[in-house]
Amino acid sequence: MGRAAELVGVTPAFLRGLGTARLIEPQRSEGGHRRYSRYQLRLASRARELVDQGTPLEAACRIIILEDQLAEALRINAELQRSRTGRPAEASHPSV
Template structure:
């Protein structure tokens, strides 16, 4: 891989560029918090060849959302579930909007 290819990967939101320690530092939280949201299946970090957790910028944005909920007093498990449901709702709305633009009408079970 060339240096340009390596640097280009840093622009990729899904590239696991951050170690657990660095991710926790950027979020102003602890590695334990990152482990907890991983156990709640909000995010699944990739593993380095040595088995260490690595996080992408996209995952850090999701973790930041969870931290906002936790900072307001929501338990971690509940915060993770809220974010998962919010994202599912947003996806359903996006699908419905695409369907409407295509000239269809949403079915009652697909309406969000």
């Protein structure tokens, strides 16, 4: 956990807070150590950005979850468009 916190530029307590807020749930090693994926570290980094801008942690986590859901919905929409037309969909998505 210490190395992950160092990579993101936060404290271990911040990472634990993200776990409490259910933004990230790290895997556990056989020794019980938290293991974070690159994706989870990107989410933690985004949370840090929002918190540094003054957003409360719980709100930052909710924003990130909604951003992730939007990105997934846009990806699914693009896939459906491609399957209907047989060609790539244009990259049109709202500014976030």
